[in-house]
Amino acid sequence: MPTRLVAYEALNAVQQQQVGAIEVHPEQLPFCGDMYCALNTLLANPSPGVKGFALLVDDLPVAFLLLKRPPCLPHWADEHSATLHALQVDRHQQGRGYGKMCLQALPAVAREAWPQIKGLELSVDAHNLAAMGLYLGAGWVDRGEAYKGRVGYERRLSFRFNP
Template identity: 70%
Template sequence: MTAQLVAYEHLTAVQCLQVEAIEVLPHQLRFAGDIHGALHMLLSRPCPGVKGFALLADDVPVAFLLLKRPPALPAWADEHSATLHALQVDHRAQGKGHGKACLRALPAVAQAAWPEIRGLELSVDASNESAIGLYTRLGWVDSGEAYKGLVGYERRMGLVL
């Protein structure tokens, strides 16, 4: 199986419809939201500071994520970074390494989109141990800072490019 992270604007019409069908498990909604919210953020008010990417496995979208830069960068992020949001792997494709594939491909696509960035950042719910473990194994570093998020305490993690 081949997997590649592709900018949303480069997807075919059929692939865009397949992205709309991505679903996460109910208990994951509090961490990543749903695909409709992510696509709304991307498409409702197009902005050069928000880009969407789909992970294609054999040309079929199995995961989706958003990256943000100014003017859409969250207040907690460094101005020289891009931030990761709404990483969602379709529940029918979970457990096959697709989340890891997204994260491994992310630095290259982020730098291609915004060559000036120096790092990637994300905010993760402090209780989401599986996500924190995955990010850590792939080189992301916990900043040691926690803050009160919408659901609970959030940890900030970064990856230097």
């Protein structure tokens, strides 16, 4: 089962429709949002500072994520990074390692999209233990900073590229 992380604009029309049908479990919605909001962010006001990527498994989209750069970078992020948002693995595909596969492929696609960036950053709810475990297990580092987010306190994590 070949997997690859592909830019949204490189998907064919059927794959783009399939991305739109990705759903997470209802209890995950406060943390990652839904595909309608993610695609609206990507497509409603196109910006060179927002890029979408889908994880394809045998050419079928099973996960989606957004990356942001200036002018769309959140206030808490370093200007030399890209930030990860809306990572969503379809609820029927969860538990198969696809979130981990997204994170493993992410540095290469991020650097291809924006060669000048020095790393990646994200913000995650401190009580979202599954997500914290996923990110920390993939080599992300907790920066020790928290701030009040939409749901609760958010932790800032970073992933620095090797020089």
